[in-house]
Amino acid sequence: DAGITQSPRHKVTETGTPVTLRCHQTENHRYMYWYRQDPGHGLRLIHYSYGVKDTDKGEVSDGYSVSRSKTEDFLLTLESATSSQTSVYFCAISLRAGHGYGYTFGSGTRLTVV
Amino acid sequence: AQTVTQSQPEMSVQEAETVTLSCTYDTSESDYYLFWYKQPPSRQMILVIRQEAYKQQNATENRFSVNFQKAAKSFSLKISDSQLGDAAMYFCAYRSAGLNYGGSQGNLIFGKGTKLSVKP
Numbered sequence: 627d628a629g630i631t632q633s634p635r636h637k638v639t640e641t642g643t644p645v646t647l648r649c650h651q652t653e654n655h656r657y658m659y660w661y662r663q664d665p666g667h668g669l670r671l672i673h674y675s676y677g678v679k680d681t682d683k684g685e686v687s688d689g690y691s692v693s694r695s696k697t698e699d700f701l702l703t704l705e706s707a708t709s710s711q712t713s714v715y716f717c718a719i720s721l722r723a724g725h726g727y728g729y730t731f732g733s734g735t736r737l738t739v740v
Numbered sequence: 741a742q743t744v745t746q747s748q749p750e751m752s753v754q755e756a757e758t759v760t761l762s763c764t765y766d767t768s769e770s771d772y773y774l775f776w777y778k779q780p781p782s783r784q785m786i787l788v789i790r791q792e793a794y795k796q797q798n799a800t801e802n803r804f805s806v807n808f809q810k811a812a813k814s815f816s817l818k819i820s821d822s823q824l825g826d827a828a829m830y831f832c833a834y835r836s837a838g839l840n841y842g843g844s845q846g847n848l849i850f851g852k853g854t855k856l857s858v859k860p
Binding site for chain 1: 746749773775777783784785790792831833837847848850851853
């Protein structure tokens with residue numbers, strides 16, 4: 627399997643607390659992505675990165691920030707978690723933009739905000 | 741902006757039968773890729789099949805095949821001889837073949853998914 631891991635796999639947190647999800651890859655892929663998956667909405671892009679310290683917003687970026695200080699790590703932070711951020715979060719990697727083989731996904735993190 | 745539409749939120753098929761999942765997309769580009777991903781209850785996203793827009797021949801992977809109609813912007817997935825293990829969410833996705841560094845072009849765009857049930 628491709629070397630991409632997400633941590634934690636599950637997390638329950640309280641409203642108003644900061645939360646950081648981690649994505650780690652060993653494939654040396656340039657592109658990394660964070661998606662959230664919600665029933666009836668499919669997968670929606672939160673943020674993506676096209677290199678170290680190079681990130682950009684996706685369609686649902688409000689309330690989220692990201693950082694990429696090393697090629698292998700892409701962090702997603704919820705500055706102050708809200709119940710609307712209860713979701714399953716997926717990290718994905720891609721060798722390059724427009725690559726014909728799509729993404730490789732992590733196993734997802736189920737986040738519950740209570 | 742490109743969009744992907746899966747009009748069937750849920751589908752059901754009898755084991756050993758054939759089922760077709762629909763997907764349409766909207767784009768003004770001529771060079772792109774299309775994908776079907778499977779998500780079983782384990783949550784893992786698994787690439788089922790991919791299609792290159794410049795290829796007229798429909799892609800096939802064992803029991804999975806697609807009907808790619810470029811002019812109609814349609815990309816349906818056919819599952820033959822359905823098995824219990826095929827029960828999952830299926831997502832159709834589009835990706836531009838553009839290579840601009842740093843832009844959003846080239847990101848995967850997903851449909852909302854179709855939940856497939858397989859009856860024994």
